Amino acid sequence: MRRIAITLAFIALLCGAGPAVAERLVVSLSNHRVAVTSSFVGEELVLFGTIEPDPVTRPLRPPYDLVVTVTGPRQTLRTRRKERVLGIWVNVDSREFLRVPSYLAILSNRPVNTIANPDTLRRLQIGLDNFLLPQRIGTDFADTVSDDPFRRAFVRLQTQQGLYRESATAVTFLTPTVFRAAIPMPAAVPTGSYGIEVELFTGGNLVARTNSALDVIKTGFEQYVADAARDYGLLYGAVTALMALLIGWFASVIFARD
Amino acid sequence: MQIYLPIADLPVNVFLILGMGLAVGYISGMFGIGGGFLMTPLLIFVGISPAVAVATVSSHIAASSFTGALSYWRKRAVDIALALMLLSSGILGTATGVWLFTELRALDQLDLMIGISYVTLLTVVGAMMIYESVRAILRTRHGMPATLRRPGSHTWLHGLPFKLRFKRSKIYVSAIPVWAIGFVIGFVGAIMGIGGGFLLVPMLIYFLRVPTATVIGTSMVLTLVTMASATLMHAATNHLVDAVLALILMVGGVIGAQFGARTGQKMRGERLRLLLGLLVFAVGCRFAYELVVKPDDLFSLRYVESG
Numbered sequence: 259m260r261r262i263a264i265t266l267a268f269i270a271l272l273c274g275a276g277p278a279v280a281e282r283l284v285v286s287l288s289n290h291r292v293a294v295t296s297s298f299v300g301e302e303l304v305l306f307g308t309i310e311p312d313p314v315t316r317p318l319r320p321p322y323d324l325v326v327t328v329t330g331p332r333q334t335l336r337t338r339r340k341e342r343v344l345g346i347w348v349n350v351d352s353r354e355f356l357r358v359p360s361y362l363a364i365l366s367n368r369p370v371n372t373i374a375n376p377d378t379l380r381r382l383q384i385g386l387d388n389f390l391l392p393q394r395i396g397t398d399f400a401d402t403v404s405d406d407p408f409r410r411a412f413v414r415l416q417t418q419q420g421l422y423r424e425s426a427t428a429v430t431f432l433t434p435t436v437f438r439a440a441i442p443m444p445a446a447v448p449t450g451s452y453g454i455e456v457e458l459f460t461g462g463n464l465v466a467r468t469n470s471a472l473d474v475i476k477t478g479f480e481q482y483v484a485d486a487a488r489d490y491g492l493l494y495g496a497v498t499a500l501m502a503l504l505i506g507w508f509a510s511v512i513f514a515r516d
Numbered sequence: 517m518q519i520y521l522p523i524a525d526l527p528v529n530v531f532l533i534l535g536m537g538l539a540v541g542y543i544s545g546m547f548g549i550g551g552g553f554l555m556t557p558l559l560i561f562v563g564i565s566p567a568v569a570v571a572t573v574s575s576h577i578a579a580s581s582f583t584g585a586l587s588y589w590r591k592r593a594v595d596i597a598l599a600l601m602l603l604s605s606g607i608l609g610t611a612t613g614v615w616l617f618t619e620l621r622a623l624d625q626l627d628l629m630i631g632i633s634y635v636t637l638l639t640v641v642g643a644m645m646i647y648e649s650v651r652a653i654l655r656t657r658h659g660m661p662a663t664l665r666r667p668g669s670h671t672w673l674h675g676l677p678f679k680l681r682f683k684r685s686k687i688y689v690s691a692i693p694v695w696a697i698g699f700v701i702g703f704v705g706a707i708m709g710i711g712g713g714f715l716l717v718p719m720l721i722y723f724l725r726v727p728t729a730t731v732i733g734t735s736m737v738l739t740l741v742t743m744a745s746a747t748l749m750h751a752a753t754n755h756l757v758d759a760v761l762a763l764i765l766m767v768g769g770v771i772g773a774q775f776g777a778r779t780g781q782k783m784r785g786e787r788l789r790l791l792l793g794l795l796v797f798a799v800g801c802r803f804a805y806e807l808v809v810k811p812d813d814l815f816s817l818r819y820v821e822s823g
Contacts, residue, residue, distance in 0.1 A: 495751025
């Protein structure tokens, strides 16, 4: 789906803007591996980049706008809505969001709706309102309108957790062609592979794009425990139960003074 | 000091969790109960999902009841025959509870089920304990002897078949109520993340007429085994037991319990029961409030699968 959108965007670019490909993006990420350890409380990654003329003879066309979209590993989540049933609040209705990013950050140098027109933004899936979040509706899969109550609640809850965000100040231009983007990684960041899409606009048109990637990994003891719990559930349970007995026994030995 | 919990998947303050362990341990030592009915709500309050809280607390209770069981064992205050009889059905109850827990979780109704179970069980048991202890206090104030156990008095429970004799407790009762009690405790424990000590002790006293000398020790052995097996089953089926969280809770819990036990020994029995009744009732009311009052956010998210 996304690949189709990208292809379409390129076709549109080639047909509509003609020989518009005059810029090239060069980016570098401060760190390609975020290690989640027992003392992990969040981190901020920095993406640096420059806009270069390509081919060299063509002039640059500032001012530029830049949008960085960071997507975390895909997961399926269910959004549930409570309703009052017989005086108590019960989860009644729910929607499943299929293979949506566990982390989604849309970072730009100014509000995305001022960078390009709504059609372009929707086609390129730029902004939380335009990003494709497919829902299971009956037997069908589709993204709904951006003001669907379940979609809004989903984005709001993910935003509250710091997992989804749209920031119009996270990208700063140090010179008209050198930029810096701050990618916040909250403490509860999901582990896995992340994709970074960098898109350059001028005059409301996409003129260049590039991508990068990073990995968020649990390391050391945390990883070991999480893996053990998932892969060797019974053994893990036995070890935990044994630990409980050992601590209980220790306490009775240490404090048995009567 | 923050520490990242690998299964709950969130960072918590070690001292906060340790403090909670100490506080609940103090109360559990004071009343001779596991304290799960306090610990589980506290963990949920800190932000740990109810499912992880219930599964993890079972291992915490196993630790504290093992300490208790050992000290009662040394005082020869455990009726091993009675404990084994209760256990034979208790394990079955726990397995049923864990199964239902998994089913409800898939239906998105687990949080509701935990909430409703807490409300009904805690308010009813709390109210009964308050009523009984207030009456006992009034009786002693009027100079009447506070007799709970009337030797020789029989109820319909004593007419049931399959009678067994339990030597240490000096009782002669049918196996049916023993099995039923074991099943209920195992089931409720797995669903609610409680050891069930505050339920089991009154049940053993009122229904089976188990003497006070062996009731707490026997109850602790049962709690120990049901909670240890609940830990095992929750870990094997739902992968929800957080060993790091459990470890911090256990350390706090066993230390707190020692100080609590000292305070408890200085207090009079019926006062202690009144206090415990009020506590149980208050926790029940807190859950009722949460179910009835409109939540701040009607929407909530649940993780289904990765990829």
